[in-house]
Amino acid sequence: MLSKISRLTGRRALLAAFGLGALGALAMPPLYAVPVLLLAVPGLLALLDGAGSGRRAALLGLCWGWGHHIVGLYWISHALLTDPWRWGWLVPIAVPGLALPLAAYVAVAAVVAWRARPGWRRWLALAGAWVVMEWLRGLLFTGFPWNLMGSAWAFDALPIQGAAWFGVYGLSLATMLLAGLPWLGRRAMMGGALALLVLAGLGAARLAGTEPPPRPLSVMLVQGNIQQEAKWREDQRWPIFRRYLELTQQGAARAPSDRRLVAIWPETASPFLLPSDAAARDYAARTLPPGGILLAGSVRAEWGADGRLSHLFNSLSAVDAEGRLLGVYDKAHLVPFGEYMPLRGLIPIRIVQGGADFGAGPGPVAMEPGGLPPFSPLICYEVIFPGAIVPAQRPDWLLNITNDAWFGFSAGPYQHLAAARLRAVEEGLPLARAAQTGVSVVFDAHGRTVARLGLGERGTVVAPLPAPLPPTLFARVGNIGALSLAVLILLVAFFRGSPTKDRSNAGRGVA
16 A cells, blocks of 8 residues: 555645645554554655655655644534624634644654655655654744654553653653554564564553652542633623532532542633632632632733733632632743733734733742642643643642633543653643533543543542652753753764655665
8 A cells, every 4th residue: 555655646646645644644642543654754764755846855755743632633623613693604714724833843844754665765865853842842932742653652651650650752652653553564464563562561660669758738629610702702702610619619528538538620610800809719718628729710910000901811829718818820821812912913813702812921930839849830731841841840730720611522632631641651640620511530640530520521520639759851851851862863874875867766664
């Protein structure tokens, strides 16, 4: 099959590239159909063998990446359908429009691979360039490291233990190398199977280590399951707030009495401005047991001297059982078009709800309100950025609050969940995640599920706070380890190498 793919020309080759990229997206959450990569990645290598120029290689890579991101990010259209009369016309434009610049990163990786000699050098070049471009995608233009190739393994804790050493980019590197092996032949595939066994053994050995006892603290995740269409309606403010109050009170009554309780509400769960609304804090405090703490998502507002609104923040508020405000964290990494409009004044539409953009906070911090074990708060997609979620003062745990109601029953919430799981493994820190409609979960420092509320469920779940592990290799060096490996592989691929005269020759692919 790969030899046939390499002989495709013209539009057929471009359509094949688009289809192979779309097929590769099925390896992402929630399907995790990882074996499809054994055709999608070798197929791209085969197409590059048939490319006669760097421009053609770029077009093939662009089509592969476009198909991959259109299928992988289709769920973004759900956010527009929460107000279909206003934004429904953008549905056929938004996802292809976002997927195209993301596909450009694949195009660059394809050109780099094409310039290497066919065979094992091109295989190495594609894997190394892919990881470098993934890293750049997470950095440039505020960054969007969503659905990194290493995310394909986040269906369980065992296959992602390597992230503790080299992070998700290291997993991406291993994935691209393993997935490209069918293009090199049966012997290479046998070697890949052996490598998978070795990686599985290393992961199992790490999971078999002694687990430290949990902290003397219970975390209670409160999932109100509020649909986005109703969330900001004026007539729903009190019913929504009352739902969270009742769920918190019911969950607190079932929580173990020998552990201090911290209740966690999702992003912007409170329809009232908790940082400035003493009455709302008092209502919330009544649901807590003595010594309890509420960590709740809430908008925070600042007013000028003239009494007019000056700034809005997407925040996390800490409230004790007496209704006192113990601390506030303002989201630092804002979502373009969702929380602020980039190029404001130049783009003739405004998608951000309300009349003002959100302001950005100072960045990662460690909070310990009321004497809680220090944690790093992460609001919404702040959790998707590997190596950028932990402050200088290493915390004991990670807290992610999010409102995935924007994306309904789609792949989006599961892909977001996979990123959170990977951050726990990378940093060796437990992670508690409260989501508006799900999935709310507690992961231990190995990425194992301790407690969970599924998508679309309403309720609470209480679990002991798992203990942190000693800093992982990734926690010490960050993304440098995986990037160094990727650059080394690129150097090997181009060592004494130059483009061959006949670029139409196939590598070592199987028919």
